[in-house]
Amino acid sequence: MSKALPTFLDPWRFADRDLHLSGRLPQAALARLVALLDQPSPTAEVLYQLHFFRDEQRRVRVEGWVRSEVILRCQRCLGPLPLSLSATISLGVVSDLAEVEGLPEGVEPLLIESAEPPPGGGRRHEVRYPSSDLLEDELLLLLPYIPLHPEGACSAVGASSPQERPEPEAEQQRENPFAVLAELKGR
Ligand SMILES: [Zn+2]
DSSP: EEOOOEEEEEEHHHHHHTTTEEEEEEEGOOOOTTTTSSSSTTEEEEEEEEEEETTOOOOOOOEEEEEEEEEOOOTTTEEEEEEEEEEEEEEEEEESSGGGGGGTTTTEEOOOOOOSOOOSOOOOOOEOOOOEHHHHHHHTTTTTTEEEEOOOOOOHHHHHGGSSSSOTOOGHHHHHOOHHHHHOOOO
């Protein structure tokens, strides 16, 4: 059974209960994300699904996903650039950096500082880690450093260099992303 997102995460306790969380929250609740958007939407939502569990090594793990729709500003034409953000979450909860090395391949560390890490799963202190931070951090990682429309969809590209448009009938002249990269590097 899935429960809604609690305000704070206690991943060790959640993992011991094999907790499934899923639902949605207003995008406006993620202040760091909203601050980076060109057109924050009061109705936009963040959808998520999280599963807390202990793996065969008794490590605390979080698997799931988070999705949201955002509108950025294209840095070439300055027009709105809608993007669907979708992250797959695979985290290993660690309370100090030494534990990071033990994580399996493909599992990212989630560092949550712990005042007294119990050696063998003893009684836990209270953890005050905002649940929305986990989702927000995953979404922030998906934002492009320089938001740009694809070349064929950007009004600035069409307006400034119509003669460089590929012939529609010439399949082999289609723009190759590596050619674009090479052109950028050559500047
Ligand atoms: Zn553009």
